[in-house]
Amino acid sequence: MAAGKKPRLAVWKFSSCDGCQLSLLDCEDELLAVAEAVEIGFFLEATRAQVAGPYDISLVEGSISTPRDIKRIQKVRRQSRVLITIGACATSGGIQALRNLSDVDAFVNMVYAHPEFISTLATSTPISDHVKVDFELRGCPIDKYQLLEVLNAALNGRKPDIPAHSQCIECKLSGTVCVMVAQGIPCLGPVTQAGCGNICPGCERGCYGCFGPKEAPNPAALSGRLLELGMDLRQTRHFYRSFNTNAGAFRDESARLESIDG
Amino acid sequence: MVSPVGAFAAPVITDAAGLGVLVAALGVDGRRVIGPVCRDGAVVYEPVTKLSDLPLGVIDEQDAGVYRLKKTGDSRYFAHAVGPQSWKRYLFPPRQSLWSARRRGKGFEIVKDTPAPAPEYVFLGVRACELAAINIHDRVFDNGDFADPGYLARRGRALIVAVNCTRAGGSCFCASMNCGPRAEQGYDLALTEIVGDGGLRILIETGSERGAAIMAGFEAPLADKSDLAAARDAVRIAEEGMGRKMSQGARKALGKSLDDPRWDEIAMRCLSCANCTLVCPTCFCTSTKDLTSLDGKTAERQRVWDSCFTLDFSYIHGGSIRRGTAARYRQWITHKLVHWHEQFGMSGCTGCGRCITWCPVGIDITQEARVITESFVKGG
Numbered sequence: 055m056a057a058g059k060k061p062r063l064a065v066w067k068f069s070s071c072d073g074c075q076l077s078l079l080d081c082e083d084e085l086l087a088v089a090e091a092v093e094i095g096f097f098l099e100a101t102r103a104q105v106a107g108p109y110d111i112s113l114v115e116g117s118i119s120t121p122r123d124i125k126r127i128q129k130v131r132r133q134s135r136v137l138i139t140i141g142a143c144a145t146s147g148g149i150q151a152l153r154n155l156s157d158v159d160a161f162v163n164m165v166y167a168h169p170e171f172i173s174t175l176a177t178s179t180p181i182s183d184h185v186k187v188d189f190e191l192r193g194c195p196i197d198k199y200q201l202l203e204v205l206n207a208a209l210n211g212r213k214p215d216i217p218a219h220s221q222c223i224e225c226k227l228s229g230t231v232c233v234m235v236a237q238g239i240p241c242l243g244p245v246t247q248a249g250c251g252n253i254c255p256g257c258e259r260g261c262y263g264c265f266g267p268k269e270a271p272n273p274a275a276l277s278g279r280l281l282e283l284g285m286d287l288r289q290t291r292h293f294y295r296s297f298n299t300n301a302g303a304f305r306d307e308s309a310r311l312e313s314i315d316g
Numbered sequence: 317m318v319s320p321v322g323a324f325a326a327p328v329i330t331d332a333a334g335l336g337v338l339v340a341a342l343g344v345d346g347r348r349v350i351g352p353v354c355r356d357g358a359v360v361y362e363p364v365t366k367l368s369d370l371p372l373g374v375i376d377e378q379d380a381g382v383y384r385l386k387k388t389g390d391s392r393y394f395a396h397a398v399g400p401q402s403w404k405r406y407l408f409p410p411r412q413s414l415w416s417a418r419r420r421g422k423g424f425e426i427v428k429d430t431p432a433p434a435p436e437y438v439f440l441g442v443r444a445c446e447l448a449a450i451n452i453h454d455r456v457f458d459n460g461d462f463a464d465p466g467y468l469a470r471r472g473r474a475l476i477v478a479v480n481c482t483r484a485g486g487s488c489f490c491a492s493m494n495c496g497p498r499a500e501q502g503y504d505l506a507l508t509e510i511v512g513d514g515g516l517r518i519l520i521e522t523g524s525e526r527g528a529a530i531m532a533g534f535e536a537p538l539a540d541k542s543d544l545a546a547a548r549d550a551v552r553i554a555e556e557g558m559g560r561k562m563s564q565g566a567r568k569a570l571g572k573s574l575d576d577p578r579w580d581e582i583a584m585r586c587l588s589c590a591n592c593t594l595v596c597p598t599c600f601c602t603s604t605k606d607l608t609s610l611d612g613k614t615a616e617r618q619r620v621w622d623s624c625f626t627l628d629f630s631y632i633h634g635g636s637i638r639r640g641t642a643a644r645y646r647q648w649i650t651h652k653l654v655h656w657h658e659q660f661g662m663s664g665c666t667g668c669g670r671c672i673t674w675c676p677v678g679i680d681i682t683q684e685a686r687v688i689t690e691s692f693v694k695g696g
């Protein structure tokens with residue numbers, strides 16, 4: 055980044071739980087360095103102060119789930135030089151994309167006393183379905199070191215070191231014993247992108263797929279193994295339907311399993 | 317007291333208590349003993365300071381995609397076969413910093429710091445297939461064109477205590493690769509466990525000056541002919557119990573079967589997860605990462621284990637050259653069994669069976685090689 059003016063950062067929220075934005079505040083040891091390196095233009099979770107756009111870097115959290123979101127994301131895009139989406143909601147639609155498989159009006163009528171005040175879309179979709187995205191940072195929530203790496207790379211004009219390979223590679227690099235092979239625990243690691251820092255396999259649990267599909271995954275082959283390990287078709291289908299239910303490879307595999315199950 | 321025969325010492329015989337004395341003796345003078353310990357349902361290679369750290373009576377049931385530890389009444393400390401890790405973790409660590417630099421004006425300068433001296437490892441429980449794998453890496457990391465100083469420093473200081481296998485794992489096929497189960501050379505000391513009426517006895521053979529120096533202070537009777545015969549018999553049981561074997565002729569057949577339909581069939585099953593390559597004791601592929609500090613004042617180049625199974629690994633200008641999983645699996649197995657010979661004058665596979673056990677979907681290198689070899693022989 056050229057010396058002189060600090061790049062202006064904005065953090066935006068769409069349909070989400072705020073957990074990913076919190077990851078930025080969670081960078082306790084590095085927060086001062088980040089604050090040194092950028093000018094915080096817009097980040098409501100951290101400060102009420104607002105600097106008008108345009109912004110050099112926009113971090114976008116959350117999915118598009120209301121008519122208002124659709125309009126607002128266009129505005130954010132227009133004001134942002136680099137737009138980075140953060141988290142499963144922003145990159146795949148999030149857990150709220152489970153609605154994509156159901157009748158949203160039925161939910162609304164069941165849950166709200168005055169459904170007429172609810173303005174929502176029938177689907178929850180990733181930001182990239184609506185505007186051009188420069189980089190997608192996966193995870194539910196994102197990993198703070200990956201967030202720092204993406205910011206760092208953007209500030210220094212280099213490629214971020216965010217591999218798209220399997221979670222298995224993370225496990226092997228850190229010496230974590232494979233829970234599926236050694237204990238027969240169902241795990242989505244072989245089809246999931248690495249990045250969380252081995253949280254689940256490191257505690258002898260299977261991977262839940264928080265970081266979404268890895269590059270060129272083969273979930274059909276994994277499902278075969280999950281069934282052999284004792285999951286039934288319904289459980290296997292639901293395994294793919296969580297935080298990244300609407301991510302292409304997971305969505306298609308759960309649909310395939312549903313069609314077999316009948 | 318041991319009387320030296322030739323350059324080294326003659327074989328001696330000891331028991332479990334003697335093994336404990338040896339473990340303690342290995343760990344003196346700043347040496348770090350790494351050996352088999354049970355963790356998270358597997359035998360892994362981690363620091364060992366005393367006999368009770370070792371997996372007494374533990375066996376591993378292994379098959380394609382399956383590994384289960386079982387505690388038995390067995391009196392052996394090394395009744396398990398190889399686990400998910402190999403000594404490459406220590407000789408060729410997953411992440412290494414190669415160099416760092418500091419910004420200076422418009423350019424940068426390399427930071428010259430004196431590297432910390434390589435740790436002096438003692439590898440306790442190195443199997444014959446693992447000696448073969450270390451021998452392969454010696455070639456890879458010092459081959460005339462290229463020498464890796466970090467590897468060579470760690471390797472040069474490491475002391476190797478081999479263990480002759482007396483029980484084969486379900487995925488082992490070292491015998492058919494001429495890599496085991498008996499450690500023939502390349503060790504400082506070699507142990508063989510013999511279970512008899514009088515309990516556990518351990519034969520200790522010495523294979524180097526450094527091994528002899530360790531044994532110099534070790535009180536134990538010389539092994540007699542019957543001890544040596546009992547040790548040979550114990551290793552024969554492992555050889556005969558080996559569940560798998562590599563097809564003869566696989567090297568030629570695979571090299572000439574690049575269009576075999578089997579590759580596409582494997583791709584239907586393969587997850588391209590890369591586990592096979594990361595557990596393999598001979599796979600050595602890495603990627604290079606350049607990292608910076610947030611303020612851009614310092615940078616660091618790291619070398620990290622990578623795999624021919626990732627898309628990024630074969631990424632060159634214009635995209636990845638091995639996009640399909642069929643091409644990636646074929647690249648891996650033909651490198652191991654065919655092209656390694658041309659590149660390094662030896663096979664890249666030792667028959668340790670790790671890639672079979674630790675493949676989450678149980679893809680078996682011996683089975684794939686057999687199917688392709690048979691179809692080649694039939695005129696495929």
Ligand code: SF4
Nearest residue numbers: 586587589590592675
């Ligand atoms: S052969 Fe097995 S371990 Fe290797 S990449 Fe394919 S699925 Fe993963």
Ligand code: SF4
Nearest residue numbers: 596665666668669671
């Ligand atoms: S290819 Fe498989 S059997 Fe051969 S050395 Fe590597 S992990 Fe062991």
